[in-house]
Amino acid sequence: xxxxxxxxxxxxxxxxxxxxxxxxxxxxxxxxxxxxxxxxxxxxxxxxxxxxxxxxxxxxxxxxxxxxxxxxxxxxxxxxxxxxxxxxxxxxxxxxxxxxxxxxxxxxxxxxxxxxxxxxxxxxxxxxxxxxxxxxxxxxxxxxxxxxxxxxxxxxxxxxxxxxxxxxxxxxxxxxxxxxxxxxxxxxxxxxxxxxxxxxxxxxxxxxxxxxxxxxxxxxxxxxxxxxxxxxxxxxxxxxxxxxxxxxxxxxxxxxxxxxxxxxxxxxxxxxxxxxxxxxxxxxxxxxxxxxxxxxxxxxxxxxxxxxxxxxxxxxxxxxxxxxxxxxxxxxxxxxxxxxxxxxxxxxxxxxxxxxxxxxxxxxxxxxxxxxxxxxxxxxxxxxxxxxxxxxxxxxxxxxxxxxxxxxxxxxxxxxxxxxxxxxxxxxxxxxxxxxxxxxxxxxxxxxxxxxxxxxxxxxxxxxxxxxxxxxxxxxxxxxxxxxxxxxxxxxxxxxxxxxxxxxxxxxxxxxxxxxxxxxxxxxxxxxxxxxxxxxxxxxxxxxxxxxxxxx
Amino acid sequence: xxxxxxxxxxxxxxxxxxxxxxxxxxxxxxxxxxxxxxxxxxxxxxxxxxxxxxxxxxxxxxxxxxxxxxxxxxxxxxxxxxxxxxxxxxxxxxxxxxxxxxxxxxxxxxxxxxxxxxxxxxxxxxxxxxxxxxxxxxxxxxxxxxxxxxxxxxxxxxxxxxxxxxxxxxxxxxxxxxxxxxxxxxxxxxxxxxxxxxxxxxxxxxxxxxxxxxxxxxxxxxxxxxxxxxxxxxxxxxxxxxxxxxxxxxxxxxxxxxxxxxxxxxxxxxxxxxxxxxxxxxxxxxxxx
Numbered sequence: 083x084x085x086x087x088x089x090x091x092x093x094x095x096x097x098x099x100x101x102x103x104x105x106x107x108x109x110x111x112x113x114x115x116x117x118x119x120x121x122x123x124x125x126x127x128x129x130x131x132x133x134x135x136x137x138x139x140x141x142x143x144x145x146x147x148x149x150x151x152x153x154x155x156x157x158x159x160x161x162x163x164x165x166x167x168x169x170x171x172x173x174x175x176x177x178x179x180x181x182x183x184x185x186x187x188x189x190x191x192x193x194x195x196x197x198x199x200x201x202x203x204x205x206x207x208x209x210x211x212x213x214x215x216x217x218x219x220x221x222x223x224x225x226x227x228x229x230x231x232x233x234x235x236x237x238x239x240x241x242x243x244x245x246x247x248x249x250x251x252x253x254x255x256x257x258x259x260x261x262x263x264x265x266x267x268x269x270x271x272x273x274x275x276x277x278x279x280x281x282x283x284x285x286x287x288x289x290x291x292x293x294x295x296x297x298x299x300x301x302x303x304x305x306x307x308x309x310x311x312x313x314x315x316x317x318x319x320x321x322x323x324x325x326x327x328x329x330x331x332x333x334x335x336x337x338x339x340x341x342x343x344x345x346x347x348x349x350x351x352x353x354x355x356x357x358x359x360x361x362x363x364x365x366x367x368x369x370x371x372x373x374x375x376x377x378x379x380x381x382x383x384x385x386x387x388x389x390x391x392x393x394x395x396x397x398x399x400x401x402x403x404x405x406x407x408x409x410x411x412x413x414x415x416x417x418x419x420x421x422x423x424x425x426x427x428x429x430x431x432x433x434x435x436x437x438x439x440x441x442x443x444x445x446x447x448x449x450x451x452x453x454x455x456x457x458x459x460x461x462x463x464x465x466x467x468x469x470x471x472x473x474x475x476x477x478x479x480x481x482x483x484x485x486x487x488x489x490x491x492x493x494x495x496x497x498x499x500x501x502x503x504x505x506x507x508x509x510x511x512x513x514x515x516x517x518x519x520x521x522x523x524x525x526x527x528x529x530x531x532x533x534x535x536x537x538x539x540x541x542x543x544x545x546x547x548x549x550x551x552x553x554x555x556x557x558x559x560x561x562x563x564x565x566x567x568x569x570x571x572x573x574x575x576x577x578x579x580x581x582x583x584x585x586x587x588x589x590x591x592x593x594x595x596x597x598x599x600x601x602x603x604x605x606x607x608x609x610x611x612x613x614x615x616x617x618x619x620x621x622x623x624x625x626x627x628x629x630x631x632x633x634x
Numbered sequence: 635x636x637x638x639x640x641x642x643x644x645x646x647x648x649x650x651x652x653x654x655x656x657x658x659x660x661x662x663x664x665x666x667x668x669x670x671x672x673x674x675x676x677x678x679x680x681x682x683x684x685x686x687x688x689x690x691x692x693x694x695x696x697x698x699x700x701x702x703x704x705x706x707x708x709x710x711x712x713x714x715x716x717x718x719x720x721x722x723x724x725x726x727x728x729x730x731x732x733x734x735x736x737x738x739x740x741x742x743x744x745x746x747x748x749x750x751x752x753x754x755x756x757x758x759x760x761x762x763x764x765x766x767x768x769x770x771x772x773x774x775x776x777x778x779x780x781x782x783x784x785x786x787x788x789x790x791x792x793x794x795x796x797x798x799x800x801x802x803x804x805x806x807x808x809x810x811x812x813x814x815x816x817x818x819x820x821x822x823x824x825x826x827x828x829x830x831x832x833x834x835x836x837x838x839x840x841x842x843x844x845x846x847x848x849x850x851x852x853x854x855x856x857x858x859x860x861x862x863x864x865x866x867x868x869x870x871x872x873x874x875x876x877x878x879x880x881x882x883x884x885x886x887x888x889x890x891x892x893x894x895x896x897x898x899x900x901x902x903x904x905x906x907x908x909x910x911x912x913x914x915x916x917x918x919x920x921x922x923x
Contacts, residue, residue, distance in 0.1 A: 224788060445731065515768035522726060523831065524758030525784045533784065534770060 131606035150372035168362025182341030203279035212238035285316035288339035391607035405599030412570035423490025432501030468563025483565030504546025674701035683737035707880035710890030761832030767824035769816030781835035802830035822853025
């Protein structure tokens with residue numbers, strides 16, 4: 083150590099200028115905030131027009147301020163100061179419940195309008211039977227060769243869904259000899275009540291994850307008890323709902339399965355596993371209690387609320403010539419049905435293509451040509467896809483214009499490149515060490531894909547697909563091109579019926595029906611509903627992505 | 635191994651048993667290696683193996699005979715081709731489009747590069763442990779049972795999993811948490827899990843590509859003890875950067891030097907005490923590499 087050579091540094095070390103860096107930093111911040119701020123201002127304007135909070139009495143505002151806003155802020159602030167985990171837990175619980183409510187609305191619409199519970203019930207059973215057969219065959223995979231197992235499973239599905247000789251026979255005009263399981267149930271002399279059918283299907287679908295979650299936290303027995311309790315809750319809701327709240331049995335069952343059960347499971351689960359954060363559950367309690375108390379108070383005191391355009395009437399009415407009576411119901415349902423069709427078409431095709439390109443395709447000029455073109459297709463304007471849909475499905479394949487099937491297929495084409503690209507990203511992000519490990523164990527490519535790559539990439543694939551669906555739900559131009567009606571007065575009930583969608587209806591209110599009331603009130607209300615549905619969908623993607631990142 | 639569906643190729647440990655009971659971990663001073671060569675049988679034999687990555691030659695005319703039920707170490711500086719050679723044995727190099735292998739490489743009587751050899755079937759006979767612990771994001775049980783499931787091996791999986799974990803010296807640490815994710819284990823435990831996974835389907839040869847290089851000294855010494863025990867039933871071929879490790883655990887040592895040449899191959903004791911090749915001596919004494 084040559085200490086005598088060192089200076090003492092008593093004067094410090096001098097300064098290095100950072101002016102340029104600081105300016106650059108704040109320019110970047112401004113760029114980041116600019117877009118967000120502009121969008122936020124627009125949304126505030128739109129929400130103001132749609133909900134019109136200023137039309138309410140001052141007393142109404144004061145009441146809710148005292149019962150809802152103040153206690154919520156106080157609780158939230160206290161939690162943020164003392165227990166951030168608790169605050170997160172409370173916010174998550176509330177968010178889960180709200181998103182669950184939105185989704186149960188969508189599911190309830192489907193069961194009330196499109197799909198009679200009996201048909202749903204019949205086909206769920208008709209699917210469950212061959213699935214059970216397939217699982218049973220799989221258990222004996224060592225005794226029965228693959229081809230026989232595959233043939234038997236296919237036969238089971240065919241018999242259960244179509245009977246014998248089924249759809250193949252009907253082409254050859256053979257008489258139906260054995261009815262399918264679906265038909266048996268559809269035409270059974272005695273069937274359970276519709277809410278029992280839903281409890282046995284939707285309720286079981288909802289109770290199974292609850293049971294698995296509980297058994298993962300605790301043990302098998304707790305899991306079984308939790309599952310049974312969940313199912314009992316769903317069944318009870320069908321009785322309690324109509325009697326107490328005045329909601330029909332079908333919406334009650336859906337509400338219990340989609341909104342109440344997941345929230346309750348989450349609350350119970352976290353209350354057991356995260357004792358530190360348990361206190362955060364106060365927040366949703368305060369908010370819900372505050373909202374109820376405020377509602378009761380303004381009713382008794384006689385204060386008038388805001389004349390919001392987003393109300394029950396708006397959500398449940400068809401379009402009408404006068405803005406005050408017009409509603410978004412057929413368009414909401416149309417959007418839901420379109421999304422289901424788009425998801426059913428784009429998910430298997432997109433994920434299949436992504437898997438092929440990532441796992442099987444050789445790296446040659448043809449593959450690279452396809453790569454480049456998929457990226458380009460993602461950027462093609464949506465109106466061009468509309469033209470493609472019109473030319474392909476309507477002109478070539480002779481479908482009628484503007485149906486759910488044609489609209490869904492067109493939108494599926496539109497988002498297919500995005501689904502492929504995001505799925506490929508997810509598949510590529512599976513570490514190569516995992517594949518190496520699997521191949522090193524003597525796994526075939528198929529086994530590696532099934533056991534290692536797909537389970538690992540699945541959350542990412544799902545996230546990408548949901549975000550792509552979010553793009554499809556906002557599209558207007560392709561729907562106009564394929565001749566979807568601007569507004570609907572009745573409900574689209576099957577794949578071949580005409581469909582409108584939320585953005586299309588909003589667009590037509592703003593153009594063809596542009597009286598002041600439509601333009602200034604119905605349009606903002608439609609936008610608020612559209613954005614809410616979009617955010618609900620994206621919130622699932624966000625939750626999935628967070629889970630995914632935690633695991634990696 | 636308790637695995638009765640797969641016939642064990644390693645039924646004749648001859649008189650190695652007794653020899654292996656002596657403490658080999660203490661290194662060369664015990665001097666047990668020399669006498670082991672008497673009854674050895676060759677299980678992996680390379681004849682003039684050349685490997686290219688595109689235009690670059692990674693291995694030149696490798697000819698060597700790996701004895702059965704022994705630990706064979708491959709040492710050498712980075713980029714000398716020792717990992718490449720390891721991956722030739724179970725044809726993992728097939729995965730790399732640019733790689734091209736010439737020459738003959740026998741596992742038992744069969745050239746693994748014959749046209750009628752299915753590389754997937756080959757890999758089921760040859761286990762592999764990688765440099766970085768790479769358990770699957772599955773439960774500990776499912777990790778060990780992975781090979782049993784994909785290779786459709788019947789029998790009592792619970793017993794095989796337990797036995798494999800015991801042989802990998804991991805059972806006592808994980809027996810109460812078999813349902814938990816393999817990724818929750820520490821690095822050393824993960825690597826032992828990977829070894830358990832590799833031995834569960836009862837392969838003939840276990841390839842290890844620097845299995846301890848990502849581990850701390852305590853975990854490393856556990857892995858080394860384990861390798862020593864594995865050699866009772868399996869042929870272990872291990873690539874290592876750590877010459878002390880090679881000296882401690884191996885019976886035979888192959889020294890690769892830059893350019894993909896196998897410079898010297900022989901009993902570990904001889905290589906480390908009295909190598910024929912001057913370059914090997916320089917490498918081992920740390921003058922280069």
